Amino acid sequence: MHSGDADPKVVSELARSLLALVRGESCGECLPCWHGIRQISAVLDKVDNGSPVSAEELAAVGELARTVGQGAKCGVGRIGGRLVLELLSRYSSVFQARV
Secondary structure, three states, X not given: OOHHHOOHHHHHHHHHHHHHHHHHHOOOOOHHHHHHHXXXXXXXXXXXXXXXXXHXXXXXXXXXXXXXXXXXXXXXXXXXXXXXXXXXXXXXXXXXXXX
């Protein structure tokens, strides 16, 4: 899927599915994973529901994903944060359209 013709529903469902997998498989012992993934999921739920998302919320998702990717104790959490950053980068137009 090229970012220019991406279906917003598919992109947000992909992101939410990946986060659900990370949430289920991570050890959950560190704050970046436990708290960060939940906060990211809350914003992506808004995107998925078609609710408006503020630019600050999107920026926070990027910052949280960076924190999770760098600060998680387990590899699952680190990969989860990096996956979110990749989706935000690759499909930025989909997320920006919700602002």
